[in-house]
Amino acid sequence: MVTQISEGLKAEVKDLNFYYTHHQALKNIHLQIAEKKITALIGPSGCGKTTYLRCFNRMHDLYPGNRYEGEIILFPDQLNIISPKIDPIEVRMRISMVFQKPNPFPKTVFENVAYGLRVRGESRRSLVEDKVEKALKQAALWEEVKDRVQDLAFNLSGGQQQRLCIARALATDPEILLFDEPTSALDPTATSKIEELIMQLKKEVTIIIVTHNMQQAARVSDYTAFMYLGEIIEFDKTDKVFTHPSKKLTEDYITGRFG
Amino acid sequence: MEIKEKLIEKILLFIALSSISILALIAFFIFGEGLPFIWKIGPHAFLLGERWVPSHGEFGILPMIVGSFWVTLGALLLGIPLGLACAIFLCEWTPPLAATFLRPAIQLLAAIPSVIYGFWGLVVLVPLVRTYLGGPGLSILSGSVILGFMILPTIISISEDALRALPPYYKAGGLALGATHWQTIWRVLIPAARSGIVASIILGMGRAIGETMAMIMILGNAVKMPSSFLDSARTLTTNIGIEMGYASGSHRQALFATGVILFFIIMILNSSAIVLSRRRVE
């Protein structure tokens, strides 16, 4: 039985199974996502963290043969976001994603951030400008790029590019922001900047972050789920998971006995 | 063993060098015949002269430059949107199995001899244009349409390669932010593949400018400044193709000089295509 949390919920995962055609990658997952908190997913490589995260914004719909079972209920409107009746685009409008490797588009800094607004049909210039500036500020990038928003995004450093991708995701005011190992391609300085930023952001948005860096999970998250072979082995408040894990497997993993 | 290897190496080197030197020889020959002629009558009179009457010693190729320009432009107006649409469709919407059949079929289009395209144009397209739009039918419009189809394989295959070579995270990133498939294609994938797409267009343009046989059959070959898309015209290549058989003396040299101009145009187009497609790889 997975621990129930007592705070406001943003999402609830019920009996989620996921299949890559015939290979079952997620098994009977139950999990609650607390609103405006950071939930970390940890576990050894290949345990299904990315697969799980990508269910939240229906990225698996890109490939035929992928199949979801069960429910991911999004609050407050209790929408089952993995129901085939729900348009994945509607889900991605509300739940945005930052990838493992910074992936700015071959456009200017400004147009990268404005992308989400433009695809929503927003064409009022002053509104777009305001939102881009606000998103860059939220992503702690504004001071560094305000004089070169018309430069190509590729000219930024790796850490800046990742913060640009965060700004790009924030510009459309998502309800949940998904991070898939957002610092694995960055150096320690850039990493700590991003970690700080993520902790700031939870004031405004619910965050789910995949990481295989346990220190990172311990530093930034409020809740931690430990996954193993496609299942959630343990889920609880982060201090509890790291100080008094209830399962032997969790303890072995966080003490570095495997992984 | 050692000796055999060396021998093979030497033979290959010899073959490579001789094909390069034959190319160099051809270029040398064209320039040797053409450049002195341009020099003699003056680049100005040659490039901007509007009258081409070899029997009177008048050698202005402006009508042919204009003809080449309009036919090529028309071909691009048709070929670019159609070719890009096909490339996008093949890359993004065609089921993989169907694409494996369609791709070679499209490449096969490039292998159809141009005389066949010309024949089809003459029999089907020219009468249509003459009946419904007026004019002689043998016209810039007919030539452009045929040429537009002829450059499709080039534009489709190179653009599709460029789109296919994009790292998958562009598409995933574009979609993850709530864009539709088409918005992602238009706002992310096409800009990302831009240099490859531009290279495909330039190579298509090179093919269009160089095409001779089909154009001789369809354009009507009139040596005058065309004033509308329904007029007959003559291109640089057809000028050479039609007259080289019987030309002599300075007439012959004038045709070589026309070749020099073509040579320059094609060189410029191809080198810019190479530069652009290199940039894509970086």
Ligand SMILES: Nc1ncnc2c1ncn2[C@@H]1O[C@H](COP(=O)(O)OP(=O)(O)O)[C@@H](O)[C@H]1O
């Ligand atoms: N596209 C795919 N098709 C088939 N199997 C996949 C695919 N992606 C991942 N898997 C498999 O699903 C399991 C979970 O992978 P993943 O979610 O990437 O793990 P993690 O992010 O925890 O390293 C692995 O066994 C992996 O081999």
Ligand SMILES: [Mg+2]
């Ligand atoms: Mg992963």
